[in-house]
Amino acid sequence: xxxxxxxxxxxxxxxxxxxxxxxxxxxxxxxxxxxxxxxxxxxxxxxxxxxxxxxxxxxxxxxxxxxxxxxxxxxxxxxxxxxxxxxxxxxxxxxxxxxxxxxxxxxxxxxxxxxxxxxxxxxxxxxxxxxxxxxxxxxxxxxxxxxxxxxxxxxxxxxxxxxxxxxxxxxxxxxxxxxxxxxxxxxxxxxxxxxxxxxxxxxxxxxxxxxxxxxxxxxxxxxxxxxxxxxxxxxxxxxxxxxxxxxxxxxxxxxxxxxxxxxxxxxxxxxxxxxxxxxxxxxxxxxxxxxxxxxxxxxxxxxxxxxxx
Amino acid sequence: xxxxxxxxxxxxxxxxxxxxxxxxxxxxxxxxxxxxxxxxxxxxxxxxxxxxxxxxxxxxxxxxxxxxxxxxxxxxxxxxxxxxxxxxxxxxxxxxxxxxxxxxxxxxxxxxxxxxxxxxxxxxxxxxxxxxxxxxxxxxxxxxxxxxxxxxxxxxxxxxxxxxxxxxxxxxxxxxxxxxxxxxxxxxxxxxxxxxxxxxxxxxxxxxxxxxxxxxxxxxxxxxxxxxxxxxxxxxxxxxxxxxxxxxxxxxxxxxxxxxxxxxxxxxxxxxxxxxxxxxxxxxxxxxxxxxxxxxxxxxxxxxxxxxxxxxxxxxxxxxxxxxxxxxxxxxxxxxxx
Numbered sequence: 100x101x102x103x104x105x106x107x108x109x110x111x112x113x114x115x116x117x118x119x120x121x122x123x124x125x126x127x128x129x130x131x132x133x134x135x136x137x138x139x140x141x142x143x144x145x146x147x148x149x150x151x152x153x154x155x156x157x158x159x160x161x162x163x164x165x166x167x168x169x170x171x172x173x174x175x176x177x178x179x180x181x182x183x184x185x186x187x188x189x190x191x192x193x194x195x196x197x198x199x200x201x202x203x204x205x206x207x208x209x210x211x212x213x214x215x216x217x218x219x220x221x222x223x224x225x226x227x228x229x230x231x232x233x234x235x236x237x238x239x240x241x242x243x244x245x246x247x248x249x250x251x252x253x254x255x256x257x258x259x260x261x262x263x264x265x266x267x268x269x270x271x272x273x274x275x276x277x278x279x280x281x282x283x284x285x286x287x288x289x290x291x292x293x294x295x296x297x298x299x300x301x302x303x304x305x306x307x308x309x310x311x312x313x314x315x316x317x318x319x320x321x322x323x324x325x326x327x328x329x330x331x332x333x334x335x336x337x338x339x340x341x342x343x344x345x346x347x348x349x350x351x352x353x354x355x356x357x358x359x360x361x362x363x364x365x366x367x368x369x370x371x372x373x374x375x376x377x378x379x380x381x382x383x384x385x386x387x388x389x390x391x392x393x394x395x396x397x398x399x400x401x402x403x404x405x406x407x408x
Numbered sequence: 409x410x411x412x413x414x415x416x417x418x419x420x421x422x423x424x425x426x427x428x429x430x431x432x433x434x435x436x437x438x439x440x441x442x443x444x445x446x447x448x449x450x451x452x453x454x455x456x457x458x459x460x461x462x463x464x465x466x467x468x469x470x471x472x473x474x475x476x477x478x479x480x481x482x483x484x485x486x487x488x489x490x491x492x493x494x495x496x497x498x499x500x501x502x503x504x505x506x507x508x509x510x511x512x513x514x515x516x517x518x519x520x521x522x523x524x525x526x527x528x529x530x531x532x533x534x535x536x537x538x539x540x541x542x543x544x545x546x547x548x549x550x551x552x553x554x555x556x557x558x559x560x561x562x563x564x565x566x567x568x569x570x571x572x573x574x575x576x577x578x579x580x581x582x583x584x585x586x587x588x589x590x591x592x593x594x595x596x597x598x599x600x601x602x603x604x605x606x607x608x609x610x611x612x613x614x615x616x617x618x619x620x621x622x623x624x625x626x627x628x629x630x631x632x633x634x635x636x637x638x639x640x641x642x643x644x645x646x647x648x649x650x651x652x653x654x655x656x657x658x659x660x661x662x663x664x665x666x667x668x669x670x671x672x673x674x675x676x677x678x679x680x681x682x683x684x685x686x687x688x689x690x691x692x693x694x695x696x697x698x699x700x701x702x703x704x705x706x707x708x709x710x711x712x713x714x715x716x717x718x719x720x721x722x723x724x725x726x727x728x729x730x731x732x733x734x735x736x737x738x739x740x741x742x743x744x745x746x
Contacts, residue, residue: 252464254464254465256465256726256727256729261521261522266524269522269524270525270527270528272496272525272528273499273501273528276496276499277499293463295463295496295497295726297496297724297725297726298496298525299519299722299727300519300521300522300724301721301722310465310729310732312464312465345733346733346736349736354464356729356732358729358732358733
């Protein structure tokens with residue numbers, strides 16, 4: 100048993116992708132007491148993200164995944180913050196190297212994970228996918244309703260600042276709506292899900308906002324649903340501090356409307372881009388839990404480590 | 409100016425907002441037949457918010473829009489069948505389904521500064537052999553120059569035409585003229601204009617757009633569209649005929665559709681009441697009107713105050729949820745002292 104005072108060695112991890120998301124993720128991982136950020140790899144040596152990583156004392160590579168796979172020792176976890184297309188190429192190589200992939204792209208190859216909903220069930224997966232920003236923000240609300248009253252239909256509308264929607268999102272907007280809708284069904288438990296995304300160009304940029312509609316079984320008690328939502332919001336706030344409801348849940352018969360907003364902590368990305376912050380925050384949360392699980396099952400060598408359980 | 413005008417009647421799409429998306433197959437067949445006989449070039453049929461728009465956010469369709477599209481297809485021969493698609497709401501899968509049912513034309517709509525989210529959808533429409541127009545909504549919210557650069561993007565993706573879409577009915581005559589001119593100067597492809605009558609300028613703006621070279625022209629018979637309605641097709645036809653520019657429309661037949669077929673379906677006439685005027689005056693998306701009316705009732709708030717506040721917050725098309733939030737906040741403010 101690892102003693103509490105003497106914290107075990109941190110789990111080695113690396114970031115693939117040196118864009119805005121990778122850079123914001125770096126800032127969060129550098130604070131982790133469970134994960135040790137070993138390296139960041141991009142594909143452009145002149146990338147500002149790699150320069151920032153180097154400044155922070157992190158090893159950097161401009162040859163992408165090859166750089167990470169040449170590390171000795173290898174990272175145990177790799178966060179992929181590239182693109183869906185790139186992740187499709189990375190996933191089999193990471194798997195072959197027995198590295199756990201935490202995927203922030205919309206590739207949706209691995210198991211969908213939303214920390215407040217199903218992280219415990221997915222800790223053994225070799226590829227964990229974070230669905231979408233809208234999914235991270237809204238699936239927990241549907242799950243919170245669904246654990247009280249089965250949800251027949253879930254619909255979410257994510258409105259994000261134009262300035263926080265990168266080219267990846269813009270060119271693949273159908274992937275956002277389709278992946279989020281699937282997440283509402285698979286993780287949220289809704290029988291049918293639908294997702295809509297709206298980009299708003301207002302200046303100054305608006306904070307990410309989401310509206311969640313849930314149609315639930317007739318006659319379910321509104322107070323219990325509201326209490327379940329409130330508990331869920333607290334659980335999310337443990338890893339996304341800027342996550343909050345804009346109004347109390349609004350009930351209309353057997354339908355509830357929940358309006359929420361997500362403000363980022365402003366690590367690297369501006370605070371309005373809560374859509375990006377919730378992804379990097381969820382990634383770190385997933386990474387830390389996976390790391391704890393790895394240490395539990397493969398304890399670091401310790402002089403007194405007997406087999407006493 | 410060698411290209412002729414094409415009139416697209418949008419009543420079976422924009423009018424969907426007015427009837428809260430409750431169109432039936434019989435209604436689509438009735439109006440579709442009338443428009444076909446009157447010589448309209450295109451008839452648009454979709455949920456008011458485009459393919460896939462049936463939702464709690466915008467209103468659930470009474471009849472699956474694909475069934476309405478199929479019904480329209482069965483009565484249109486000369487007229488092309490058009491559909492609307494807003495990326496972020498509808499998907500390429502929805503477009504394929506509409507194409508399989510015989511849609512000839514798609515208008516791919518984005519907010520006026522967000523053209524790049526339409527690239528895949530315009531590209532797919534071209535692959536499917538469709539006519540495609542880009543639809544830059546809420547065109548009053550950006551400058552003519554910026555609008556033109558967004559229009560160039562849509563052209564580069566393959567659009568055959570790009571519209572100045574006055575979704576809020578907020579453009580004054582100079583505003584419409586400057587935007588159409590900027591697009592005309594910037595594009596090789598055709599230019600379109602879509603107006604709403606919230607400031608009573610729909611016909612005037614349409615005429616100035618035509619003067620500046622717009623050739624894809626939207627209108628709705630009896631103004632059957634959101635807010636105070638669209639440019640009325642029968643009125644536009646009469647005016648164009650008087651000007652010697654009638655592109656083949658039968659003015660009397662359009663009047664008959666407007667007077668005999670549409671009113672029983674439309675429920676409430678397209679008039680510039682204070683709420684509709686507020687849309688144009690405050691630059692608010694026209695289809696917010698019915699949602700704001702309902703929210704005003706639900707939360708005991710004033711419909712004009714809701715619309716004005718939504719406009720102040722810079723809401724764009726698709727943000728109907730903001731109406732509920734604003735109405736709720738206004739009702740809270742009213743009930744709290746001070």
